[in-house]
Amino acid sequence: MPLKPDLPHPEPQQRRVGYAIVGIGELSADELIPAARTSEHAYVAALVTSDSQKGNAFARAYDLTEEDVYTYDRFEELKDREDVEAVYIVLPNRLHREYVERAARMGKHVLCEKPLSVNAEDAQAMVEACRAAGVLLMTAYRCQYTxxxxxxxxxxxxxxxxxxxxxxxxxxxxxxxxxxxxxxxxxxxxxxxxxxxxxxxxxxxxxxxxxxxxxxxxxxxxxxxxxxxxxxxxxxxxxxxxxxxxxxxxxxxxxxxxxxxxxxxxxxxxxxxxxxxxxxxxxxxxxxxxxxxxxxxDEDQFGLEMDHFAECIRAGKTPWTPxxxxxxxxxxxxxxxxxxxxxxxxxLDRIEGRDVFRGERPQVPGQG
The missing domain is CATH 3.30.360.10 (Dihydrodipicolinate Reductase; domain 2)
Structure with missing residues (x-):
């Protein structure tokens, strides 16, 4: 995957939220990590991957250290990283539930790629796990933020x-x-x-x-x-x-x-x-x-959703796409x-009202 080390680095901000990106495939490499570099409220603090060599290459390109790279069997070590407040799950769908539940047990907020899981039963279990742990769970529906x-x-x-x-x-x-x-x-x-x-x-x-x-x-x-x-x-x-x-x-x-x-x-x-x-x-x-x-x-959709989730973490509010x-x-x-x-x-069960499953309206550029 081509790296993008030449993107502008945002000014450090006191209240920016640190993310651990879990899974460094094409989406993470080409979109998520570069988006975080221009994000207003979020940044990448750690990477989780099966390939340490690949993770170290990304760390060098994006101002991280090898200590910021974790393999999947070391995932729970993120619990002690105070700068990692949220994890972004970018794994095959079947693994979403496992890693969301593991993150929740560590007390980390979770942004999870769509679809949330592989069926409604597993997805509901993920919601309940995060609710029980007192952490936020957001589904990464980037098109609801443009x-x-x-x-x-x-x-x-x-x-x-x-x-x-x-x-x-x-x-x-x-x-x-x-x-x-x-x-x-x-x-x-x-x-x-x-x-x-x-x-x-x-x-x-x-x-x-x-x-x-x-x-x-x-x-x-x-x-x-x-x-x-x-x-x-x-x-x-x-x-x-x-x-x-x-x-x-x-x-x-x-x-x-x-x-x-x-x-x-x-x-x-x-x-x-x-x-x-x-x-x-x-x-x-x-x-x-x-x-x-x-x-x-023409905004960076991934940056918009990551910023929204970071703002919800700071404000203790339900994200727009929970x-x-x-x-x-x-x-x-x-x-x-x-x-x-x-x-x-x-x-299907009849559901009255509008936006029944959505939370706090996001701040969208160009919209009132």
Missing amino acids: PQHWAAREAVQGGKLGPVKLLDAIHGQVEEDPEAWRLRRDLAGGGPLPDVGIYCLNTIRFVLGLEPEWVFATLHQPQDDPRFREVEESMSFMLGFPGGVIANGLTSYGTQKTATLRVLGEQGTVLMDPAYTYQGLSLTISDGHGDFQPKLP GEEGVQDHRIMDALYESARSGRVVR
């Missing part, structure tokens, strides 16, 4: 589109490596749905602020492709919301990279294309008088897989 997604949400909920009728979300890419852990059901919990399709599901819930009442899904798992021996290649799903709003989602590991969100109202539309990429998000709002593209900053938000997506994904197996609509 100016573009918040502008889309405000257009939808602020009446600019009139009554919303339909939503359409697509997130697909080609997974070429048949040995990738994301293609192993025991490690991933599923195929593209919990990896890239979750952006469709979570963003639909976010822009509406509502929870679905029923779901329906169908999937395709080719029998002659070694990549998909255990998980689906593609899934199509439908979500039914209060008031008759219907959302359609498509996700796949077999299509050219596509990442879109469209919201259709009686008097206007919202289009995000791309909608889930790390940079270059594009938003167009049509309200019957023409198309409008708000001028919004563990409960991750659990709810797992409940829905579990129902989608059940629907795909049975061929039937699956009803």
